[in-house]
Amino acid sequence: AQRVTQPEKLLSVFKGAPVELKCNYSYSGSPELFWYVQYSRQRLQLLLRHISRESIKGFTADLNKGETSFHLKKPFAQEEDSAMYYCALKREYGNKLVFGAGTILRVKS
Amino acid sequence: GAGVSQTPSNKVTEKGKYVELRCDPISGHTALYWYRQSLGQGPEFLIYFQGTGAADDSGLPNDRFFAVRPEGSVSTLKIQRTERGDSAVYLCASSPQRGLYNEQFFGPGTRLTVL
Numbered sequence: 001a002q003r004v005t006q007p008e009k010l011l012s013v014f015k016g017a018p019v020e021l022k023c024n025y026s027y028s029g030s031p032e033l034f035w036y037v038q039y040s041r042q043r044l045q046l047l048l049r050h051i052s053r054e055s056i057k058g059f060t061a062d063l064n065k066g067e068t069s070f071h072l073k074k075p076f077a078q079e080e081d082s083a084m085y086y087c088a089l090k091r092e093y094g095n096k097l098v099f100g101a102g103t104i105l106r107v108k109s
Numbered sequence: 110g111a112g113v114s115q116t117p118s119n120k121v122t123e124k125g126k127y128v129e130l131r132c133d134p135i136s137g138h139t140a141l142y143w144y145r146q147s148l149g150q151g152p153e154f155l156i157y158f159q160g161t162g163a164a165d166d167s168g169l170p171n172d173r174f175f176a177v178r179p180e181g182s183v184s185t186l187k188i189q190r191t192e193r194g195d196s197a198v199y200l201c202a203s204s205p206q207r208g209l210y211n212e213q214f215f216g217p218g219t220r221l222t223v224l
Contacts, residue, residue: 004151043112043113043215043216043217043218044152044200044215045214045215046212046213049212086151086152088151094165095140095142095157095159095164095165095204096142096154096157096165096168097142097144097152097154097213098154099144099151099152099153100151101149101150101151102150102151
């Protein structure tokens, strides 16, 4: 079975500090990995996916198959980045998403 | 255009009652998903529809849970004989078509509380 682990429930950083939200997964095939974000009182929305290899709102994430990780990084945190972040996995032959438990990112001024 | 909508936004019911939760996907989206999110957890997959048919219902926890999508658009999640453990936020998502790289767009969720 697939599993996604986000070891931190809460990550608190100061504005301008670097951010790294950790995500590890267990799956033997070739998954697609995603980061979803939920801002306060908003719905869950896609932030980025590993196949796009793009930077969204300054965030990047690289799939490391050797370490089975997909950590989310941003060099300089902003207050508006404060939100709940979920890492999610989809199998290559499937449609359902398997989510981690989420990490709350709090950016302090 | 309008996003995925879900009604009601909140539902309070008593143990043993029957509830229906409704999802209106984005127009033209053929794939529809239901997830359940318990407190402190990420969303957990329940069922996936491609068109009118349930392509994957492996996440439904037991036979008290049932979902339909009779015309390939609106879907209803039905829960019989509700239990306190069913209390959660029920999320619906839709995507344009089947395939590997299609984004799932989520609705705001229905918060179900079973007293």
